Amino acid sequence: MHPFIYVAPRTLDEAVAVLEQHGERARPFAGGTDVLVQLRGGRFDLDAIVDMKGVPEATTLELNGSLRIGAAVPCYQVYENSAVAAAFPGLIDAASLIGGIQIQSRASLGGNLCNASPSADGICPLIVHSTVAVVRGPQGERRVPVEEFCTGPGATVLERGELLVALEVPAPARGFGAAYQRFIPRNEMDIAVAGVGSALTLDTDGTTIASGRIALAAVGPTPLFAAKASAFLAGKPATPETFAEAGEIASTEATPIGDMRGTAEHRVELVKVLTRRTLAVALGRAQANR
Amino acid sequence: MTQQETPVRKVPVACTLNGQQTEFLAAPYQSLLEALREVVGLTGTKEGCNDGNCGACTVSLDGRIVDSCLVLAAEVDGRQVDTIEGMAPPHGLHPLQQAFLEEAALQCGICTPGFLVAARALLEREPHPDEHRIRLWLAGNLCRCTGYDKIVRAVQRAADETT
Numbered sequence: 001m002h003p004f005i006y007v008a009p010r011t012l013d014e015a016v017a018v019l020e021q022h023g024e025r026a027r028p029f030a031g032g033t034d035v036l037v038q039l040r041g042g043r044f045d046l047d048a049i050v051d052m053k054g055v056p057e058a059t060t061l062e063l064n065g066s067l068r069i070g071a072a073v074p075c076y077q078v079y080e081n082s083a084v085a086a087a088f089p090g091l092i093d094a095a096s097l098i099g100g101i102q103i104q105s106r107a108s109l110g111g112n113l114c115n116a117s118p119s120a121d122g123i124c125p126l127i128v129h130s131t132v133a134v135v136r137g138p139q140g141e142r143r144v145p146v147e148e149f150c151t152g153p154g155a156t157v158l159e160r161g162e163l164l165v166a167l168e169v170p171a172p173a174r175g176f177g178a179a180y181q182r183f184i185p186r187n188e189m190d191i192a193v194a195g196v197g198s199a200l201t202l203d204t205d206g207t208t209i210a211s212g213r214i215a216l217a218a219v220g221p222t223p224l225f226a227a228k229a230s231a232f233l234a235g236k237p238a239t240p241e242t243f244a245e246a247g248e249i250a251s252t253e254a255t256p257i258g259d260m261r262g263t264a265e266h267r268v269e270l271v272k273v274l275t276r277r278t279l280a281v282a283l284g285r286a287q288a289n290r
Numbered sequence: 291m292t293q294q295e296t297p298v299r300k301v302p303v304a305c306t307l308n309g310q311q312t313e314f315l316a317a318p319y320q321s322l323l324e325a326l327r328e329v330v331g332l333t334g335t336k337e338g339c340n341d342g343n344c345g346a347c348t349v350s351l352d353g354r355i356v357d358s359c360l361v362l363a364a365e366v367d368g369r370q371v372d373t374i375e376g377m378a379p380p381h382g383l384h385p386l387q388q389a390f391l392e393e394a395a396l397q398c399g400i401c402t403p404g405f406l407v408a409a410r411a412l413l414e415r416e417p418h419p420d421e422h423r424i425r426l427w428l429a430g431n432l433c434r435c436t437g438y439d440k441i442v443r444a445v446q447r448a449a450d451e452t453t
Binding site: 001002003004005006008029031032033036037039040041049051053076099100101102103105106187188189 | 301318319321340341342343345348354355356360362428
């Protein structure tokens with residue numbers, strides 16, 4: 001492994017300065033569960049690792065109606081926080097699913113987003129929660145909707161000197177529910193063959209969908225927002241028939257490849273099934289949240 | 291810039307290791323696993339996959355289990371690290387170690403320190419987990435000899451005996 005220095009800044013400005021100085025030869029570092037593996041595997045070399053865990057903005061989990069998740073907050077802090085777990089079960093589906101306990105002690109949802117894997121379990125739930133990524137760089141702060149953050153496998157909108165500070169998840173509206181599920185051939189500790197996140201908000205009548213959002217993992221170059229299937233849900237009755245049709249539409253928005261984990265055809269079918277199932281779970285949660 | 295080597299100096303690390311204040315020098319790119327084994331000389335923590343899949347290198351960091359292959363040694367400055375070497379009391383064995391012996395819950399033994407450290411963390415939080423909970427908690431620990439049933443039984447036995 002190419003030697004790199006370890007920098008532990010205390011402020012965002014310090015972190016940005018180091019990243020700007022080294023450009024692509026430096027990376028922000030949270031749990032290290034992706035970047036250290038990639039460095040050892042020779043995917044790329046770095047001259048500097050910038051540990052974000054000493055920067056308060058990146059390590060704070062704040063629930064105040066809305067939820068702000070510092071980019072370096074490990075998954076266990078999200079799911080062990082009972083107030084967060086009660087208000088955002090759709091995020092907990094993913095945070096408690098990524099890796100085993102050892103990985104969850106370290107890995108963060110922010111890191112999951114920045115790693116930009118097409119099969120990332122953490123990204124779809126963030127998308128369906130309309131989460132905004134707070135980015136800081138040499139030019140100051142900018143805010144990017146999570147569905148626009150990943151630009152390809154392992155590629156993001158982050159430019160030289162920029163880093164992810166936090167994820168801002170809006171307060172769930174009354175009647176909102178969300179869920180994430182993936183298919184893997186094992187019971188746990190595996191990479192998704194396909195994954196689907198769904199969210200819906202019930203109208204005041206409790207039976208009509210006011211709006212919905214669906215996002216798909218491992219069926220395209222990035223986790224993707226299924227715009228047509230999401231738009232279809234608005235105004236429809238919250239029934240199994242609606243959910244099945246949304247699954248059919250979502251499957252047309254998937255552009256999967258076949259690989260060692262599954263064929264493209266299998267993945268298209270999985271999108272239909274997982275869309276139906278996650279919408280059903282989201283409905284249950286929406287009804288509990290009225 | 292591209293060909294210029296960044297000067298990489300070793301960094302001092304001071305941590306509480308198995309209850310003892312410990313200081314050592316580590317390369318900034320060195321994993322905690324490597325530093326424990328090759329710098330500090332504690333070889334009880336094993337290297338399995340070295341990429342966070344197998345859990346053989348599990349240690350406790352500030353009371354949370356982590357894969358030490360995915361932690362940089364430089365990160366543990368000022369923190370508390372507990373490895374398999376700190377598990378047994380001065381005379382005798384930890385109840386989990388005793389249960390692993392009695393249930394023959396090891397074959398080649400490479401995964402055993404990781405399983406023990408992980409299982410201890412579970413029993414400290416949840417003294418009486420059911421079988422499903424034990425299997426889920428230990429999902430990040432792989433046994434290439436596939437002796438999972440005996441491992442799970444040993445954890446249950448240790449839980450039963452330390453009421």
